[in-house]
Amino acid sequence: MEHYEEHHKETFRDSALEVAAGVERPPVVNPHYKRAKRRRLSADEYVEGILAGNITVLSQAITLTESLLAEHHELAQRIIERCLPHAGRSVRIGITGVPGAGKSTFIEAMGGKVTGLGHKLAVLAIDPSSERTKGSVLGDKTRMETLVHNPDAFIRPSPSAGSLGGVARKTRESVILCEAAGFDVIFIETVGVGQSETAVHSMVDLFLLIQISGAGDELQGIKRGIMEMADMVAINKADGDNVPRAELTKRQFLNALALFPMPESEWKPRVYTTSSTKGTGLTELWRGIEDYLKFTKTNGYFDRNRSRQAKYWMYETIDSELRDNFYKSPRIEPLLAEYEKRVLEDKISSFAAARELLDRYYSE
Structure with missing residues (x-):
């Protein structure tokens, strides 16, 4: 039996239903083009731009505070400390x-x-x-x-x-x-x-x-x-x-x-x-x-509330840093899967597992 596609091709050879062959993908306009890396501003330049009301610099500084990279975190903290007296x-x-x-x-x-x-x-x-x-x-x-x-x-x-x-x-x-x-x-x-x-x-x-x-x-x-x-x-x-x-x-x-x-x-x-x-x-x-x-x-109340909030966020930051350091600890991270398995198999309670992990974290 003649294949349907071959029959369709012969029947509609001169028809608009025929699919034309595609063209080759055009080359890149400039194959030697490389995107230039944007120069990172210094802490002084960030602070100067923020105090001047530069929205672009402000947005970049907020991006730094939201970044999870250690180098960005350090730079962001220096910027915040410099801006704090103006906030x-x-x-x-x-x-x-x-x-x-x-x-x-x-x-x-x-x-x-x-x-x-x-x-x-x-x-x-x-x-x-x-x-x-x-x-x-x-x-x-x-x-x-x-x-x-x-x-x-x-x-x-x-x-x-x-x-x-x-x-x-x-x-x-x-x-x-x-x-x-x-x-x-x-x-x-x-x-x-x-x-x-x-x-x-x-x-x-x-x-x-x-x-x-x-x-x-x-x-x-x-x-x-x-x-x-x-x-x-x-x-x-x-x-x-x-x-x-x-x-x-x-x-x-x-x-x-x-x-x-x-x-x-x-x-x-x-x-x-x-x-x-x-x-x-x-x-x-x-x-x-x-x-x-x-x-x-x-x-x-306004001033009392502001003071209480500053204290609250100090302790909140401490709790967050301690939690992150615990989970990222090279001593603890390899043990988590093992303790999870023991908890799921009812070989140890969740509370006891947590206590043992914390004891290992603080004792070593």
């Missing part, structure tokens, strides 16, 4: 909320309001990292099309990299660098409700929870810890037919917050209704933020 003069606001609450759209709308009042805004947007590939989309900038072109705004997306509470481990260092660059308002957008938000709460002056209405039981799925940490709640997407539901949700949250004990700041959390697309409620919310800052600075 601390900003308002740090943590923003979290349920997925779909419109956090990025809210930040863009509020960012335009803030910069319109003469402030310089830095947005540190934390994107979730994949547990499988460890990668992140980092797409927050694409949802802030207007703010990204604002000369008084700086947007930096960073991967969470498995960090607690959806906050990148180096976010606090990034805040210091942004403050040294002249940004006096810092927004830190977290991954969202569902994880422990202790990390972001321990690096901001005000914690803002974004919520929406019309999604069933408005308080369902919101952890009590999140509610207790919130200094303000914004019921977003309060526009059109959703306005009555937003007002109802506002009353529900006010009733829920009234059941909680008075926080250490002695500030009674407020609830606002906002619309990021219409721009309504944003002015009132910002006035509430200014009221909060004035209130906490007057009663001394």
